[in-house]
Amino acid sequence: MKSIKSALGVLGAALLMGVAPLSHAGEWTLNFNNANVYTGDAPPLQDGATATDSWAQLKFTDYGTNYVDISLSVATGVLSPGIYVNDWWFNGDALAQTGTFSLLSGVNATTSICSDCQNGTGSGSYDGVFHFVNANPGELAQGNESIWRLTVDAAETLSVNDFMLLSCMPGRTCGTDGLFAAVHVQGYASSAKSGGCVDGEENCTPPECPPGDTRPECGGGEQEIPEPATLAIVGIGLLGMALSRRRSIR
Numbered sequence: 001m002k003s004i005k006s007a008l009g010v011l012g013a014a015l016l017m018g019v020a021p022l023s024h025a026g027e028w029t030l031n032f033n034n035a036n037v038y039t040g041d042a043p044p045l046q047d048g049a050t051a052t053d054s055w056a057q058l059k060f061t062d063y064g065t066n067y068v069d070i071s072l073s074v075a076t077g078v079l080s081p082g083i084y085v086n087d088w089w090f091n092g093d094a095l096a097q098t099g100t101f102s103l104l105s106g107v108n109a110t111t112s113i114c115s116d117c118q119n120g121t122g123s124g125s126y127d128g129v130f131h132f133v134n135a136n137p138g139e140l141a142q143g144n145e146s147i148w149r150l151t152v153d154a155a156e157t158l159s160v161n162d163f164m165l166l167s168c169m170p171g172r173t174c175g176t177d178g179l180f181a182a183v184h185v186q187g188y189a190s191s192a193k194s195g196g197c198v199d200g201e202e203n204c205t206p207p208e209c210p211p212g213d214t215r216p217e218c219g220g221g222e223q224e225i226p227e228p229a230t231l232a233i234v235g236i237g238l239l240g241m242a243l244s245r246r247r248s249i250r
Contacts, residue, residue: 015140025064028160030196031204032056032183033078039122044080044147046207054204055079055142058090058181058196062159066152068096068247072130073145080188084139089118089126091165092150095158097127098205099150107132107139113150116168120182123195134186153174 031054034042044203055078074085092099092113101111103207112118113128120126130148132140140146152158167178181196197204 003148010184011095025060028060028062028164030058030181030201031199032058032194032196034194034202036158036195036197037192038179038195040180041190042192043083043188045078046080049078052204053078055083056085056185056194057199058088058183059167060160060163062123064157064159066156066158067091067099067149068152068160069160070148070150072140072147073147074140074142076143079142081142082142083185083187084132084134084189085183086132086134086139086186087134088130088140089120089167089183090128090181090183091163091167092127092144093162093165095156096150096162098156099152099158101178102149102151107144108138109146111148120167120179120193122193123179124169126167126182127165139187152222 025091033054034045034051042051043055045051045055054075056072056074060072061069061071063069070090072085072088073202088109094115097113097115099113101113103109110131111129112131115127116125118129130146132146150158164180166180167182169178179195180198182193182195183196185191
């Protein structure tokens with residue numbers, strides 16, 4: 001029994017030193033603004049906002065596993081009140097097209113992914129789409145988000161690179177002159193479609209963080225939650241260290 005307690009103590013310390021919260025391996029972000037509107041009338045902006053200020057964001061996050069999380073959000077403080085996102089198009093390769101969607105949190109949508117089967121109207125065809133209802137409640141309105149997980153076969157590894165593809169433009173070579181993603185905005189006298197620009201590029205200002213946002217990228221302290229297996233390992237480690245300490249006291 002003594003040897004078991006000692007082993008548990010050593011194992012516990014080693015496990016605790018090596019345990020870290022579940023972290024992501026890659027992240028890819030696209031922003032949407034009036035500077036990249038390609039059809040329709042650009043949506044009106046609030047006072048002080050500019051054409052390069054992003055009012056929507058699409059983020060892909062991978063974890064070195066068989067799934068990728070996809071976050072779609074509409075910022076506050078840029079668009080005039082009442083404007084919302086109705087459709088969101090994106091691309092994915094042959095592996096991504098085998099995936100299954102599951103809603104993690106936020107606003108629900110009708111989803112679809114296949115090969116060049118979604119029409120972005122004016123910017124060519126895409127591989128996937130999120131269709132949000134154009135009614136309240138249910139619309140992807142300002143200040144709201146929709147977070148999804150796309151999962152493929154357990155033997156595969158899905159990454160953000162599987163979504164870095166361009167749309168197929170009519171009359172042009174597919175995948176060489178298009179957009180990574182596009183959104184359809186409504187809720188004003190007209191409507192428009194805007195293409196996604198890669199975060200950090202010129203004329204691609206990321207959305208500002210709303211007051212009280214606790215995400216790490218907004219200066220908050222929110223941490224990624226460890227998986228259940230990680231929590232179990234931590235528990236075993238603490239138990240082993242406690243038993244070892246009790247033995248040394250005696």
